Amino acid sequence: MAKRVGMEIALAAAEAVALCKPDVVAAYPITPNTHIPEHLSDLVAEGKLDAEFICVESEHSALSACIGASAAGARAFTATSSQGLLYMGEVMPVVSGMRLPVVMAIGNRALSAPINIWNDHSDIMSQRDMGWISIFASNGQEVVDMMIQAFKIAEDREVMLPINVNLDGFQLTHVVEAMLFPSQKEVEKFLPDYKPFAQVHPDSVVSMGTLGLPEYYAESLKARDEAMKGSKKVIVRTWKEWEKIFGRLYEPVMKYRTEGAEALLVTMGSMGETAEAAIDEMRSKGMPVGLVKLVLWRPFPFEEIRAAVKGCRSLVVMDRAVSFGACGPVAAEVRSALYDQPDAPAIVSEIIGLGGRDVLVQDFVALAEKGLKAKKGKQTEEYEIYGVRGS
């Protein structure tokens, strides 16, 4: 039996990546993801990981170097947060457009200004439409498992898309947790060597990154969209395989005590853990509430969301990012998933936990109570930024 090992989750993420034997790692420091590449460079320095670690001069170059490495046939990894992710922005769609299975860990952090190093989801939301598969972890074990799964999913011939695994800054990156690690042998069996589909090398002369005129551009995007939609099947298959080997199940949407619930909270990321505690407390007092945790953000799991909330009267969707003047991004997606459903629940959209503001059990309770009172067709606000001074 594997033994649990206690360590900081960022280091655990690096250990998990190292088990996948990446050929090239390129990264640039930014809090709170930095311990991930630092630890990988430790492993390289100790001779435990045979990889080229490129200490680039910017995040733009970090991702560009990963593109070059991946195009040349290497398994490539990077990590970043916040402004660093935005600095990569120009090349984010290039990775998916060139169908390169680069894996990235994002230690999610708020965006400037005001400058703030703490957690929310503004960074990844700004990169939502870049053609990357996006997965959210809610605890350390999930981070370890998802890092390894990510390479397998990304490199699947039916997928060939980059993946970002999101772990909330500090709330996850800097927390010490006891986690199970698969053995090197187990990972090698689960994750075969990367066999590139095309590779810039004189043995297989190819032009990559060509100019797409209007006659071809749309076909390229459609192909990417089909791959993205189709990736859900591969993701679910990979997660089932993982469960068979390691006994831990992942699903695009995870339910917690939803049976008989009238109101459901919807969370993404580490909030889900505290939310479970809050649900337990409320259930013990007889409140008919439950929790739905969104694990897969892109591709968006429409059917799974519909199935998970079936029968409930109201949903409280908790976002950690603002689309200014419009919505909480998760709530907007959930609404669009349910709009056409005959018995769609009332939806309360709450934006919470911005810039590292704690979300406490009592906040979940307050929002669940609001959910229980919500009536379809009687909503007066599109969304609320919760618990803000002066409101």
Added chain:
Amino acid sequence: MSIVANFDLYAPRLVNKEEYFVHGHRACQGCAEALAIRLMCKALGKDAVIINATGCMEVVSSLYPTTAWKLPWLHVAFPNSAAAGSGVSAALKVLRRKGKISDRPVKAVSIGGDGGTFDIGLQALSGAMERGHDLLYVCFDNEAYMNTGIQRSGATPFGASTTTHPAGPASTGKSAWKKNLTEIMIAHNVPYVATACPSYPIDFIRKVEKAKKVKGPAFIHVLAVCPTGWRCASEKAISMGRLASETGVFPIYEVVDGKYSLTIKHDKLRPVADYLKLQGRFRHLSPDMVKQVQERVVQEYNKLLDKVDNLHAWSELKG
């Protein structure tokens, strides 16, 4: 026996007969940048991977579903051919070490225009050169952002009229001098740095061959005449490159481990006016401005000669 009359006999001995940048690309007539790329590829031979920044050469050569490249070729974006090249270089190294690709040296060669090198790509270039990857960077400098319509860059010469710094009643074209990127690369202690021009094809080819052999970073700055952007006759592209050298506007030299040498020498520099007057981008220059350019060119040229005469190779500076 004259070399010219017996070109077919001599040429293969001087130059690789194989073509790796082939017909069908859409560069303008007389484009010396396309010629320079063709020559560079010949010098590199088949064991190279090209990483191309966005710009004229990328656009004219890679119209899907066609390609003019018979070398493995990668385009990522405008500012990052040096960074993407770092990744290719690192991948070639580690994959060879792990036995995942064939066991022979393959050179990563990043290329970019002056915009992609002097300006938006300077940080990525500096980082790549500082890190010391086994990477050759070749800058094809046509002295403006040509792909987007002849806008000013850090490489545009003083006085040149561009679409973003045009000459007019209240403007005399670019008011700043050209950035000396070659010196910036030398300051990075890059072991092989050179300037070149396809108007001197054998000199350029030999330099690419030398740079390819360096196990580490190398940089070549190529002046690439762009008849479209310079507003000169397309059949003048080759002679224009020669004039740039003969006037001292673009000296052709190399710096090997810190040691400078002129590889194309002229006993006496021709007046810069001979060069400027053939180009529409300088048409508005007053005699006074031509004089300013002349003085600056001589001053820069003398600075270079001083380095040729007085600077030593690093190996001579030991102990």
